[in-house]
Amino acid sequence: MAEAAHAPHHPTQKAYWQIFVLLAVITAVEVAIAYIDMPSWLFVGGLTVFMVMKFAIVVGYFMHLRYDINLHRGFFTFGVIGAIAVFVVLLATFRAL
Amino acid sequence: MTDVTASVDAPHDGVAHDADHHDVRPIRKAAMWVFLGSECMFFGAMISTFLLYRNTTGDGPTAELFNVPFTSASSFILLMSSLTMVLAHAAFERKDMRQARVWIGATALLGSVFLAGQIFEFTEFVHEGLTFTTSPFASSFYMLTGFHGAHVLVGVLMLSTMYVLSLNGRLYEDRGLNVELVGLYWHFVDIVWIVIFTVIYLMQV
Incomplete structure (x- = not known):
């Protein structure tokens, strides 16, 4: 690191x-x-x-994430994927998709 | 980062210190990325909640109340503040403290203008009958945009502190990581607004 x-x-x-x-x-x-x-x-x-x-x-x-190390990219990407998962699961649960 | 940050957090009296052997800079930066990742999920949940309740307006005002030209101007201001922030960081890396101070001050000012715009917008909405308890639509809207505004306020306070420190000559050239971390936070506030502006304002009109 x-x-x-x-x-x-x-x-x-x-x-x-x-x-x-x-x-x-x-x-x-x-x-x-x-x-x-x-x-x-x-x-x-x-x-x-x-x-x-x-x-x-x-x-x-x-x-500067484009120039950053993979670990930082991984942390942030995990958060973005988590946010999308929350979005899909929540709206699908309430049949709003 | 260049070698400007090589001695971040090192004592200024030149005395050897244990911190030299236990560099915490990579940990601090990684922690910031973890924090921003968790914030993505936080705002993801709030945006999802708004979309869930966007049509539950009851007898209250709907999204037709939104003033897109005004919010577009606010978005442009926040976008510009991201530019001034990255220019501040670049100036800091060049050890051009005067330029860095100018751009930090400009970023804080633009953030303040954005906040003033949000307060104006909220005031207008309340006058039109859209209060926090009017409907689930109103509650989720104020929660989302209010929390974003609170994040902007925290950013403005951090930037203002850095500006005052630089005026007093206490924003040291070897503290580049601090500027970078505040910059990351500020850009994050901007990308959250990019999503809010598109999903909450543009897609609802």
Whole structure:
């Protein structure tokens, strides 16, 4: 675990700004989708895809998990999978899926 | 992290210390990731609860009350605070303490603006008749967004403390891990909002 404090390659400042612009554009597209009339499966599916993209970009590049050790990735991934499991089990239990 | 953090928690008087032989930095960082993983499950349960009760509004207001343009602006502010936080961390790694202080201050300010927006939004909703006890929909909404707001408040307090410490020259260059851990917490608050904004606001309108 000693390498935990020595992540090798982080993005440059310019890259951070580019990532932010990308996140802002995705957010704008999300908001635009909310006002467009479309089938519900496409509406929910599209918003979910963009949400997952933003989530992954922030975790990977701003939280540097992309450059971190496997142990930390494992801890966080376990939490995310746990959250999805809670979501599925709870809604399935009450037949809300 | 670069070698900036190599002597984190080492004494500043140059005296050898047992801590040098028992480096707790990897444990602290791993503990933060474990904490954030557990927080994912916490918010996962709360978001699921909201979705379960989203249609149980009784005679009270529904999700049509949500002001998406206003919340979009709040989301943009929180997103921007993630950028300023990562720039603060990068400046700290370069040992550019002045830049780091500027970006830490900017992050705390943006977080405060987000909180002010949330207080304004809650006040508007209460005036429209959506109180905590109006319906299961209202209770689960306030619980979820309120807990997220409490997390933002904790983050703002930590950032403000770091800002004051840096003003007093007590935010040492070799304490990079502290900045990184606060940064991880702050980005986590942002990713939770990414999910809340999409699932609670955009998908319900």
